[in-house]
Amino acid sequence: MIGAPNRIAKIDWISLVLYLSLMLIGWVMIYSAVYDEDHSNIFDLSQRYGKQLLWIVLALLLGFIVLLIDAKFFNALAIPIYILVMLMLVGVLLFGSTIAGSKSWFQIGGFAIQPAEFAKFATALALANYLGKLNRDMQKWQTQAIAFLIISLPALLILAQYDTGSAIVFGVFILVLYREGMSGAILVIGMIAAALFLITLYTDKYYVIIGLVVLFGLLLFFIKRNKSTILKLVSLLLIVSAFIFSVDYVFENVLEAHQKTRINVLLGLETDLMGAGYNVNQSKIAIGSGGLTGKGFLQGTQTKYNFVPEQSTDFIFCTVGEEYGFVGSTAVIVLYLMLFIRMILLAERQRSSFSRIYGYGITAVMFFHFAINIGMTIGLVPVIGIPLPFLSYGGSSLWAFSLMFFVFLKQDANRLNIL
Amino acid sequence: MINKNLSGRKRVIILVFSIVAIVFVVKLFFLQVVDQSYKLSSQNNVLRYITQYPARGKIYDRNGILMVYNEAAFDLLVVPQQVKKMDTSAFCRLLDIDQEIFSERLHKAKSYSRYRPSVFLEQITKEDYGYIAEKLYQFPGFYFQARTLRHYPQPIAAHVLGDVGEVNRANIDKDSYYKTGDYIGKSGIERFYEKDMRGHKGLKIVMVDVYNREKGSFQDGRYDTMPVSGSDLIMGLDAELQAYGEALMQGKTGSVVAIEPATGEILSLITSPSFDPNLLVGRIRGENYNKLQHDSLKPLINRAISGSYPPGSTFKMVNALVALQSGAITENTRFSCQGKLSRPIRCTHDHNSPLALLEAMENSCNPYFWNTFRSTLNNPKFPNHKDAYDFWFKLLGNMGLGHPFNTDIPFELSGNIPSRDYYDKLYRGSWNALTVRSLSIGQGEILLTPLQLANLAAIFSNQGFYYPPHLIRAIKNDTSYHSPFTEKIETGIDAKHFEIVKQSMLDVFEGDHGTARYYKIDSIRAAGKTGTVQNPHGEDHSMFIAFAPYDEPQIAIAVVVENAGYGSTWAAPIASLMMEKYLKGCSTRKALEKRMMEANFHQKTKKP
């Protein structure tokens, strides 16, 4: 028998310290973002910063419990957990409450919880469990199909809750499939499809097709012309055109008006003058005004003048940018990058495929959140409301990310016990 | 092993992560270090976010008469954090407010937010604005924001147009477009067409120096957005007819609803007593609303859509139509009438017996319609009387009875047509035609709204179909707009059955014994039906439905005057005057008009 202290002693301290630092930075930033002279005590539980501290303490407690649980438990229960969370996603569609336009919350008393946050964890577990079995061959189409099914089921259920942002996150699991042997070509094809999809929505479909015809014409001009290449090129052109028309058709005829509007706002085709577009402008002003070293702790004015309620949640990075400037924002980005790289290195040193795949899965999810969220606050990515891991205010997301993280730490601490 | 070959892929993934991080850092470098335009010129300068409120859409009547427009007003806003030490007594004198009010409002603003602006004093007139704005530089933290207030050139159609008020918590939670202090349509057209009429707010960011002076727009207006005005609406309502009807109904409680049968457009929707819509605008709104709410005559109730009345005799035609359609009777079917001795319902008129349908309608013979109703329910075509009742219920539903039309009139009530389930519960399953006999003469549980009654007149005039009665016909300068309420609805009753109903209604004006024969309109043939509704609480309600001209109906109308006695005395002449006004543009019967306008039932009922 190994006692609890021993179990904990083997954990990876580097990633734990990075995790803790990000969480504490988040807490201080939330304090700055919603600072109120009348409630200046950072421990005031009536304020968001006080509550966030409570969430942090509870997250650490949750982490500690996870570390005490047998590492094999998560692999063994991966599928039941996945099924349970899928049922919760269905349940939330039927019985959930609508907050901010998304029907994705369970309201228990004064407390709201979002199953979508935990779906990422469950999907990482299930994917790791499935792909981690011996003799899985990512080249086989059956394996790929089932893996895609595991990923797309929660994504579709979440999409049905009108929580487009959280649904998009599931796309990042492609990185895991790539790591596990799926052809890199699929990554490239996926990116091209996404690009075509966006171009089609941004411009007229006929322009896109004319452009493609010209492109293929030029190709024909420059390459060796024989029957089979011409045939291949023409059929490729037809497939791509069909894809473009189907995107257009789905968008125009299948989606309902409000869904179209969401996508249009997402793509910046429709400006939501007082909504999303406004937030980004404010966010850029705040970050830009931070300068090289920032205005200092509690000295940010733009973040406080801000009208947007998401100041402490989705737009928390603004406060970093305004109060700590380029130096502070870069430091936070570097902390994230270090955490992600460290986690990948940890994943690679696992003996069990389950642990490795799981590690990649959660790292990919965290990375995606990081990329989309910060990209959004500095105006590189359309506004997609997903939180910044560990920094954003909110219990559900903090616990979900902490749970993912500690389960991985536990797997890593236990790696030598696996033969 | 496969894994060995694949572990190289970690480098690709780490590379992807690093590229993203580098892109972010580079972008941040440009945003924060290279681009100086985001730095404010001085620490003391602050940004002020000014919401630019769009002009709310105007409302016109069917002839282009303006019924609602906007007038400028100004809200004085405060950002508590920017308020410096100042001469409060001078400030209070400037605004003409007490010191206590000053500290109370400043405290309220502070408790909302120190950094965000909140309204300090609302709806200051243009005149006061000019005077105050000149001196406002002495008081940092305070500034004006332009707003608009609704204004009504004519004091009519208050319930139709509806009112605009400040958003409440629920509105804000439901739609993130709204912020505290915004206006929203609370009732009527303002409520239903809120999204079309509100437009889109804009935002202007200006820099302000320590002396409360605007130093121009921030970053040359790069982040400013322009407000977009709301759409102007065109109603089917005829303002002149509405005003005329309101004048006819003054001093009376009740309702007049007129519909254009060929389109379903509402020509007038009158409820009485009403009020001047200008009373519910601006700073006087709250106080006036309170007063109206406590008025014993209940002027806030829109009786045209929420008043529910037993239809009485007007309903006999509905029963006749269902009986004809189901084959329970033909127009030649005769029933006998024993006058006052008739059972189970006695007759109140003297006439020949036995009699056929047309005569029965002209004499409003209760026994005839009891027999008609009984034949409908006991029609052997149906397995049992309850299934026959379902058929009756269904055809009534097709005629728009027992349910709201759900068009663009908020808060419309459904009236009441009792369902089979209702009676099954009430009589524990055992009931028949005799049990529910009062339905045969439009009494008992049956309740209709004036809007449903007017639509019934439209159905009669159209011989079997209608367009859902609605208020808005078009959006100005938007030819692509089509009202979603213009779908033709068939009642499922054959056009031929309406001939006899129309004939009987024509005789009400044209016949020698017609109840409205004294209210014939010169050179126009009209058709109508009187209803006198027994009111257990007092004098009977006077009711009349009609349409005209007989051959090419252009107006269908229902008039209800509460506690006014016989339908032929008050409701019929009002309907006649309204139809004449609409069809001819004026009235030739000045004496009748005067008598109607001057009749006052309120003094009679108001005395304690």
Ligand SMILES: [Zn+2]
């Ligand atoms: Zn009789």
